[in-house]
Amino acid sequence: xxxxxxxxxxxxxxxxxxxxxxxxxxxxxxxxxxxxxxxxxxxxxxxxxxxxxxxxxxxxxxxxxxxxxxxxxxxxxxxxxxxxxxxxxxxxxxxxxxxxxxxxxxxxxxxxxxxxxxxxxxxxxxxxxxxxxxxxxxxxxxxxxxxxxxxxxxxxxxxxxxxxxxxxxxxxxxxxxxxxxxxxxxxxxxxxxxxxxxxxxxxxxxxxxxxxxxxxxxxxxxxxxxxxxxxxxxxxxxxxxxxxxxxxxxxxxxxxxxxxxxxxxxxxxxxxxxxxxxxxxxxxxxxxxxxxxxxxxxxxxxxxxxxxxxxxxxxxxxxxxxxxxxxxxxxxxxxxxxxxxxxxxxxxxxxxxxxxxxxxxxxxxxxxxxxxxxxxxxxxxxxxxxxxxxxxxxxxxxxxxxxxxxxxxxxxxxxxxxxxxxxxxxxxxxxxxxxxxxxxxxxxxxxxxxxxxxxxxxxxxxxxxxxxxxxxx
Amino acid sequence: xxxxxxxxxxxxxxxxxxxxxxxxxxxxxxxxxxxxxxxxxxxxxxxxxxxxxxxxxxxxxxxxxxxxxxxxxxxxxxxxxxxxxxxxxxxxxxxxxxxxxxxxxxxxxxxxxxxxxxxxxxxxxxxxxxxxxxxxxxxxxxxxxxxxxxxxxxxxxxxxxxxxxxxxxxxxxxxxxxxxxxxxxxxxxxxxxxxxxxxxxxxxxxxxxxxxxxxxxxxxxxxxxxxxxxxxxxxxxxxxxxxxxxxxxxxxxxxxxxxxxxxxxxxxxxxxxxxxxxxxxxxxxxxxxxxxxxxxxxxxxxxxxxxxxxxxxxxxxxxxxxxxxxxxxxxxxxxxxxxxxxxxxxxxxxxxxxxxxxxxxxxxxxxxxxxxxxxxxxxxxxxxxxxxxxxxxxxxxxxxxxxxxxxxxxxxxxxxxxxxxxxxxxxxxxxxxxxxxxxxxxxxxxxxxxxxxxxxxxxxxxxxxxxxxxxxxxxxxxxxxxxxxxxxxxxxxxxxxxxxxxxxxxxxxxxxxxxxxxxxxxxxx
Numbered sequence: 001x002x003x004x005x006x007x008x009x010x011x012x013x014x015x016x017x018x019x020x021x022x023x024x025x026x027x028x029x030x031x032x033x034x035x036x037x038x039x040x041x042x043x044x045x046x047x048x049x050x051x052x053x054x055x056x057x058x059x060x061x062x063x064x065x066x067x068x069x070x071x072x073x074x075x076x077x078x079x080x081x082x083x084x085x086x087x088x089x090x091x092x093x094x095x096x097x098x099x100x101x102x103x104x105x106x107x108x109x110x111x112x113x114x115x116x117x118x119x120x121x122x123x124x125x126x127x128x129x130x131x132x133x134x135x136x137x138x139x140x141x142x143x144x145x146x147x148x149x150x151x152x153x154x155x156x157x158x159x160x161x162x163x164x165x166x167x168x169x170x171x172x173x174x175x176x177x178x179x180x181x182x183x184x185x186x187x188x189x190x191x192x193x194x195x196x197x198x199x200x201x202x203x204x205x206x207x208x209x210x211x212x213x214x215x216x217x218x219x220x221x222x223x224x225x226x227x228x229x230x231x232x233x234x235x236x237x238x239x240x241x242x243x244x245x246x247x248x249x250x251x252x253x254x255x256x257x258x259x260x261x262x263x264x265x266x267x268x269x270x271x272x273x274x275x276x277x278x279x280x281x282x283x284x285x286x287x288x289x290x291x292x293x294x295x296x297x298x299x300x301x302x303x304x305x306x307x308x309x310x311x312x313x314x315x316x317x318x319x320x321x322x323x324x325x326x327x328x329x330x331x332x333x334x335x336x337x338x339x340x341x342x343x344x345x346x347x348x349x350x351x352x353x354x355x356x357x358x359x360x361x362x363x364x365x366x367x368x369x370x371x372x373x374x375x376x377x378x379x380x381x382x383x384x385x386x387x388x389x390x391x392x393x394x395x396x397x398x399x400x401x402x403x404x405x406x407x408x409x410x411x412x413x414x415x416x417x418x419x420x421x422x423x424x425x426x427x428x429x430x431x432x433x434x435x436x437x438x439x440x441x442x443x444x445x446x447x448x449x450x451x452x453x454x455x456x457x458x459x460x461x462x463x464x465x466x467x468x469x470x471x472x473x
Numbered sequence: 474x475x476x477x478x479x480x481x482x483x484x485x486x487x488x489x490x491x492x493x494x495x496x497x498x499x500x501x502x503x504x505x506x507x508x509x510x511x512x513x514x515x516x517x518x519x520x521x522x523x524x525x526x527x528x529x530x531x532x533x534x535x536x537x538x539x540x541x542x543x544x545x546x547x548x549x550x551x552x553x554x555x556x557x558x559x560x561x562x563x564x565x566x567x568x569x570x571x572x573x574x575x576x577x578x579x580x581x582x583x584x585x586x587x588x589x590x591x592x593x594x595x596x597x598x599x600x601x602x603x604x605x606x607x608x609x610x611x612x613x614x615x616x617x618x619x620x621x622x623x624x625x626x627x628x629x630x631x632x633x634x635x636x637x638x639x640x641x642x643x644x645x646x647x648x649x650x651x652x653x654x655x656x657x658x659x660x661x662x663x664x665x666x667x668x669x670x671x672x673x674x675x676x677x678x679x680x681x682x683x684x685x686x687x688x689x690x691x692x693x694x695x696x697x698x699x700x701x702x703x704x705x706x707x708x709x710x711x712x713x714x715x716x717x718x719x720x721x722x723x724x725x726x727x728x729x730x731x732x733x734x735x736x737x738x739x740x741x742x743x744x745x746x747x748x749x750x751x752x753x754x755x756x757x758x759x760x761x762x763x764x765x766x767x768x769x770x771x772x773x774x775x776x777x778x779x780x781x782x783x784x785x786x787x788x789x790x791x792x793x794x795x796x797x798x799x800x801x802x803x804x805x806x807x808x809x810x811x812x813x814x815x816x817x818x819x820x821x822x823x824x825x826x827x828x829x830x831x832x833x834x835x836x837x838x839x840x841x842x843x844x845x846x847x848x849x850x851x852x853x854x855x856x857x858x859x860x861x862x863x864x865x866x867x868x869x870x871x872x873x874x875x876x877x878x879x880x881x882x883x884x885x886x887x888x889x890x891x892x893x894x895x896x897x898x899x900x901x902x903x904x905x906x907x908x909x910x911x912x913x914x915x916x917x918x919x920x921x922x923x924x925x926x927x928x929x930x931x932x933x934x935x936x937x938x939x940x941x942x943x944x945x946x947x948x949x950x951x952x953x954x955x956x957x958x959x960x961x962x963x964x965x966x967x968x969x970x971x972x973x974x975x976x977x978x979x980x981x982x983x984x985x986x987x988x989x990x991x992x993x994x995x996x997x998x
Binding site: 413435436438439440443446447450455456457 | 579586804
């Protein structure tokens with residue numbers, strides 16, 4: 001190349017670079033948000049499908065309080081959970097690691113020789129550092145009020161918490177956890193705190209003390225009464241047979257049952273937010289509201305959750321309130337709930353060491369909160385009760401590839417491909433027609449598995465790993 | 474302060490980019506031709522210094538392309554090596570370890586990937602292994618629009634006149650040339666080739682014989698005169714010349730049809746050949762002359778030709794092709810893109826680089842050459858029983874014990890090679906070369922009282938190899954002088970590398986599934 005041309009180009013590039021660099025730097029400096037020493041609360045509505053939430057487009061007014069809260073906060077339209085059930089997900093929230101990495105993938109992990117002890121993060125991945133641990137190291141008091149079951153402390157959820165309540169045993173809702181939280185707040189108002197509040201209100205095994213049927217807006221004459229026993233039976237039937245047989249009315253009825261639970265949970269949540277307001281905490285607390293997963297209501301011929309990676313199970317509500325944050329109302333980018341942890345650190349301007357940086361697979365959502373498009377490929381997985389082993393990728397532009405490694409003895413490597421933009425309900429498997437996209441996504445997924453230090457080789461055990469008390473006997 | 478450093482670094486980076494023009498080797502939507510020439514010994518190419526002008530066309534093409542003279546295959550048998558190339562996986566990783574095995578479906582094939590990206594795949598096969606013997610054809614042909622063989626004896630699978638049919642659409646052509654493969658001498662080719670190198674006055678052992686695997690010393694090496702050996706070599710060279718001329722015509726035809734400018738052409742040989750180097754002929758082991766062949770890569774986007782002395786492996790071909798046409802390489806690929814690895818060489822002219830310092834090859838037993846352990850559980854399975862009988866008859870109790878010891882797994886010979894050294898691991902050495910050939914020819918041979926009969930109708934040869942063999946390829950390229958036990962530091966290092974590779978081979982998903990209904994009728998189009 002001609003020397004003069006090189007020199008000229010060089011000079012030009014220097015000029016351009018300088019201008020952009022200083023401009024960018026200055027802009028960024030002014031816009032850096034910080035809520036140092038703010039409190040942090042994570043509120044988990046367990047098992048709540050985003051499509052049953054008013055502000056996500058549900059035509060029925062199930063969540064007026066959450067909707068109101070969201071209207072003053074930042075709503076994430078496309079948040080995806082790394083797993084479709086509880087046991088792996090809160091651990092993922094608290095470590096920003098995928099289930100295959102933190103290895104708490106079932107209530108009872110497969111140990112050798114087989115022993116029945118509850119899986120524990122400390123045993124399975126001793127090097128993992130949790131959100132609560134880091135908050136505590138930074139002078140926060142860490143408290144958790146949960147509904148037990150999959151949020152149980154012994155699994156590793158309680159690591160780093162000064163107080164972690166997961167009693168009484170069972171599936172308890174906000175009616176258990178929120179009063180304790182409010183009580184604690186009243187007595188500890190001077191402390192800088194990180195709080196995890198969790199309720200199983202929407203879950204299929206949460207017992208509605210009084211089923212008012214207020215959302216059953218038609219004359220239901222079907223066979224169900226809306227009990228947790230019926231729900232459990234349908235769940236197990238679905239797993240055993242691959243489908244359950246429900247009429248349109250049955251599904252409508254069960255959704256109404258779900259709506260009532262959600263509505264109750266929402267009321268309790270509303271109450272909690274009011275208490276925060278009363279205590280003057282709203283302006284010095286970051287609040288993140290999310291679900292760990294959704295619930296299937298026959299979208300793919302079954303009920304409950306954990307057993308597939310369809311959107312009804314992994315598309316979850318995510319709302320972020322950060323005091324004085326100058327951002328958008330709605331963030332449309334596809335994100336993962338793994339992003340919660342790095343986002344909290346970023347909002348607090350809390351530095352973390354390199355080990356934690358490397359550990360966290362999520363990304364800070366601050367730029368998304370400012371309106372930037374940060375859509376990226378996200379991943380989700382399940383090994384639910386050893387009934388199934390699935391891994392999925394959803395690309396930033398809405399293609400979803402699901403690999404079922406094993407689901408029954410003899411089933412291996414079943415593949416699905418969906419165009420979520422054209423087929424959001426995932427009815428049309430394009431695996432045999434979109435060969436190029438299927439290939440590219442499969443390779444990305446395999447690469448992701450390799451990065452998590454797993455492979456598709458397995459062995460993929462199909463068996464029984466209990467979650468509920470009456471299983472695997 | 475930090476920011477200033479970043480700023481300066483960026484400036485330097487920009488400068489570097491401007492000064493060194495990175496070669497743009499991407500040729501997305503280029504057509505692809507893969508030519509697999511069977512049985513080419515590297516040292517019989519003119520460009521490698523062979524005394525005869527056997528390969529002027531290959532030589533010229535190599536000089537105009539990226540040439541890898543130290544190309545090493547991962548298997549010594551045609552379809553096994555070819556399957557390894559198309560899947561970019563070692564045979565032990567893709568399951569296709571013998572003629573009649575099943576390929577692991579997780580081993581993604583080159584032709585399938587190309588199909589996803591709109592390539593039209595055509596296969597023209599001239600090697601018998603790709604259309605007759607075994608399950609290669611059933612497992613690979615579905616990926617092609619057309620999978621065609623030649624029926625002419627010593628014919629070529631694609632006529633030059635057909636090239637004009639390929640100018641309309643994006644294509645992947647796989648052309649397999651099988652004419653060099655034994656029987657040596659291309660007797661049905663035009664006479665000038667038959668006569669080309671042979672001594673007209675030869676009147677030895679092989680005169681008027683078809684030089685196939687039953688006639689030439691194959692598994693057994695027996696003594697033949699140097700004239701006899703030369704006669705075989707002369708016939709071999711005929712086949713080489715004949716195939717080289719065809720390749721020349723093919724390249725010319727591509728030029729005339731204006732296909733050169735947008736077609737990537739890869740030429741390789743899936744194994745070499747023994748020509749009496751260990752008293753034997755054909756290809757049955759992982760000796761240097763059987764696994765060291767040649768690789769030429771011609772990419773229209775890369776105008777500068779180059780010879781790269783670093784080793785290339787057969788498993789690198791698929792990643793290299795996909796890299797050049799800008800298609801993502803599957804995770805299952807075990808090889809790497811040679812172009813990416815060679816970029817520094819292509820820019821700066823340095824020819825000897827750091828990748829592929831070690832090349833690996835496998836010799837896994839399969840029926841009719843070795844006892845197939847997995848498939849011969851139970852007393853009634855043919856190969857093992859026969860072998861047991863023979864070993865007992867010859868009082869080979871140690872070998873018999875070894876055979877029993879291998880009952881639950883394959884045994885294999887594997888090698889690690891650098892440009893200077895070759896280490897071969899030979900476990901169960903006492904049953905090396907135990908082989909069983911069922912040939913009715915042997916009966917006929919007996920009747921005719923020939924001296925070189927394989928008698929009785931199976932042959933046992935129990936060799937006393939040590940567990941490893943070490944050869945200095947610089948001084949002893951024909952591997953005549955086993956140095957194992959006399960180079961401790963080299964041996965230790967190579968054994969360590971070999972063991973490391975053995976551990977890392979990804980084969981847990983593979984089942985060596987053996988299809989005993991071998992000769993499946995396949996209808997050709």
